[in-house]
Amino acid sequence: MKAPTPNTLLARGLIVLLMALTLLPFLSMLSAALAPQGTYPNGLQWPADPQWSNFVKAFEVAKMDQLLLSSALIVLGVVPIAVLIATMAGYGLAKLTSQKYKWLYLIFVFGLTLPFEAVITPLYYEVRALGLLNTRFAIILPLIGLYMPFGVYWMRAHFLSVPHDLTEAAQLDGATRWKEFVLVQVPLARPAIMSLTILLFLWTWNQFLLPVVLVQDPMQRTMAGALGAFQGQWGTDVPLLCAGSLLILLPTVLLFLIFQRQFVAALMQGAVKG
Amino acid sequence: MAGLTLRSVYKNYGEVPVIKGVDLDIDHGEFVVFVGPSGCGKSTLLRMIAGLEDISGGEVSIGDRVVNDVEPRDRGVAMVFQSYALYPHMSVYDNVGFGLKLAGTPKDVRDKKIRDAAKVLQMEHLLDRRPAQLSGGQRQRVAIGRAIVRQPDVFLFDEPLSNLDAALRVDMRMELSRLHHDLNATMIYVTHDQVEAMTLADTIVVLRAGRVEQAGTPLSLYDDPDNLFVAGSIRPRMLGRPLSVWEPAPCPANPLTVFALSPTARRKPTLPLTGSRHAMATMQSTPPMWLSRWAATA
Ligand SMILES: Nc1ncnc2c1ncn2[C@@H]1O[C@H](COP(=O)(O)OP(=O)(O)OP(=O)(O)O)[C@@H](O)[C@H]1O
Ligand SMILES: [Mg+2]
Numbered sequence: 001m002k003a004p005t006p007n008t009l010l011a012r013g014l015i016v017l018l019m020a021l022t023l024l025p026f027l028s029m030l031s032a033a034l035a036p037q038g039t040y041p042n043g044l045q046w047p048a049d050p051q052w053s054n055f056v057k058a059f060e061v062a063k064m065d066q067l068l069l070s071s072a073l074i075v076l077g078v079v080p081i082a083v084l085i086a087t088m089a090g091y092g093l094a095k096l097t098s099q100k101y102k103w104l105y106l107i108f109v110f111g112l113t114l115p116f117e118a119v120i121t122p123l124y125y126e127v128r129a130l131g132l133l134n135t136r137f138a139i140i141l142p143l144i145g146l147y148m149p150f151g152v153y154w155m156r157a158h159f160l161s162v163p164h165d166l167t168e169a170a171q172l173d174g175a176t177r178w179k180e181f182v183l184v185q186v187p188l189a190r191p192a193i194m195s196l197t198i199l200l201f202l203w204t205w206n207q208f209l210l211p212v213v214l215v216q217d218p219m220q221r222t223m224a225g226a227l228g229a230f231q232g233q234w235g236t237d238v239p240l241l242c243a244g245s246l247l248i249l250l251p252t253v254l255l256f257l258i259f260q261r262q263f264v265a266a267l268m269q270g271a272v273k274g
Numbered sequence: 275m276a277g278l279t280l281r282s283v284y285k286n287y288g289e290v291p292v293i294k295g296v297d298l299d300i301d302h303g304e305f306v307v308f309v310g311p312s313g314c315g316k317s318t319l320l321r322m323i324a325g326l327e328d329i330s331g332g333e334v335s336i337g338d339r340v341v342n343d344v345e346p347r348d349r350g351v352a353m354v355f356q357s358y359a360l361y362p363h364m365s366v367y368d369n370v371g372f373g374l375k376l377a378g379t380p381k382d383v384r385d386k387k388i389r390d391a392a393k394v395l396q397m398e399h400l401l402d403r404r405p406a407q408l409s410g411g412q413r414q415r416v417a418i419g420r421a422i423v424r425q426p427d428v429f430l431f432d433e434p435l436s437n438l439d440a441a442l443r444v445d446m447r448m449e450l451s452r453l454h455h456d457l458n459a460t461m462i463y464v465t466h467d468q469v470e471a472m473t474l475a476d477t478i479v480v481l482r483a484g485r486v487e488q489a490g491t492p493l494s495l496y497d498d499p500d501n502l503f504v505a506g507s508i509r510p511r512m513l514g515r516p517l518s519v520w521e522p523a524p525c526p527a528n529p530l531t532v533f534a535l536s537p538t539a540r541r542k543p544t545l546p547l548t549g550s551r552h553a554m555a556t557m558q559s560t561p562p563m564w565l566s567r568w569a570a571t572a
Binding site for chain 2: 163165166168169170171172173174175176179183184187188
């Protein structure tokens with residue numbers, strides 16, 4: 001084995017430093033979450049007597065079980081439909097659109113330039129007009145729409161990379177467009193669909209702005225959105241707040257640990273293509 | 275039974291004419307080879323017959339049916355792409371059986387047909403593999419297998435052997451010739467390789483810039499080319515071009531010659547014994563059955 005050069009040592013040192021910087025706030029939160037209730041922990045020292053019961057309390061007062069369910073319902077309402085539509089639209093724009101209608105795609109690209117925050121006010125009035133305010137649909141329907149520019153862009157990029165002669169071979173084999181899409185294109189698009197699903201899941205789970213603006217009842221929000229209400233209610237009880245925040249983080253972390261590879265692949269794909 | 279008729283067929287890409295009035299009559303069971311320089315429109319013509327390109331003018335008929343507006347899947351044609359175009363996510367078995375599955379063929383019938391095709395193409399041991407796990411020549415055979423299981427009326431080949439090494443090309447050429455004989459189907463074949471053209475074809479069609487320059491049997495084109503262009507396409511040696519290793523040369527003394535490769539060739543070779551050494555080189559391994567039969571009659 002070769003001895004590491006000073007450069008690699010430096011690089012490793014920097015990585016360790018970065019990791020420490022990233023983890024530190026979470027460790028600080030953990031130490032604060034374990035402090036006795038009613039105290040004002042500075043988050044820099046490990047409490048002498050860790051109060052693990054704070055987590056149980058936070059779970060109960062924030063009604064985490066209901067929040068989990070609500071988040072899950074929203075994710076289930078958004079992600080499959082958004083992925084399905086984005087996949088079909090991406091295929092259509094990549095493979096079925098003649099030169100004359102190429103500009104349709106530009107509309108989606110334009111959508112990419114609009115930040116969520118820019119449309120939140122009109123969205124509020126629209127959702128109200130639809131009578132959906134304070135329901136989970138107020139989060140689900142706008143999110144599906146707001147994800148379309150990215151989702152369509154993502155899937156179209158993938159379908160463009162599929163050789164055209166596969167389409168032609170399928171046609172000569174007797175496939176209709178639908179059959180070709182379902183039996184040839186979708187199986188080949190699995191990695192792209194997988195990564196899109198993961199990204200949309202993360203964005204939906206961590207969605208904060210939309211739930212806070214469009215839904216009053218915390219129990220109808222996403223977990224991250226509910227955190228807003230939790231903070232308003234328990235803002236003075238720092239240990240409890242920290243315990244609650246950590247609990248809300250937990251599902252994404254667990255999911256990340258399970259799907260680590262796919263996450264990394266998804267992000268790498270973005271790096272190469274984007 | 276399906277012959278093929280092209281009646282003053284035109285193709286324009288935007289303003290650019292690519293096929294400029296092609297008339298062709300192809301009989302059922304004929305093996306037709308398109309030759310011509312790069313960019314003359316061979317692939318385009320083939321794709322128009324398959325239905326993968328719109329027809330700008332004229333008529334294409336398969337059998338008695340005008341197919342200008344018929345979808346590729348309803349034309350009864352199968353195509354072998356130069357790039358093979360195998361479905362990467364399916365096993366060889368599923369690749370070959372995909373068309374049958376779409377047609378709703380019952381599973382046991384399908385299975386039998388796939389295994390028969392695999393046997394003919396000597397790829398029974400490959401059925402469980404993915405395309406990525408195959409060599410170029412094996413992929414080639416899968417692509418051909420995919421075409422033959424559906425028993426189409428018309429086969430289209432776009433330079434199917436161009437990615438193979440010389441030895442394998444000779445093998446595959448023989449296999450194709452045998453298939454043509456066994457299946458009794460119409461085949462249209464695009465190639466740059468004049469030996470391939472001479473050995474496989476019943477009819478050679480020489481294309482030039484979107485027009486048919488001359489069409490006829492290999493021998494008639496060789497003996498009696500209409501012009502220098504045709505002569506150059508069929509026997510470049512005569513025009514002082516570099517001698518191709520595969521110069522075709524029939525040789526009565528040696529039955530393993532190029533014209534003998536066409537199962538329908540009945541005519542006795544009349545040409546001088548040039549280049550028989552090269553012709554020898556093109557044929558190795560044992561000659562197929564019909565070849566010996568031909569040798570007996572020659
Ligand atoms: N999509 C297209 N748009 C415009 N022109 C095209 C298109 N496809 C092909 N062409 C043109 O049509 C002509 C014929 O192309 P084609 O692919 O049929 O040639 P070919 O005879 O098969 O050549 P090769 O032997 O190199 O494969 C070429 O000049 C090509 O530039
Ligand atoms: Mg071509």
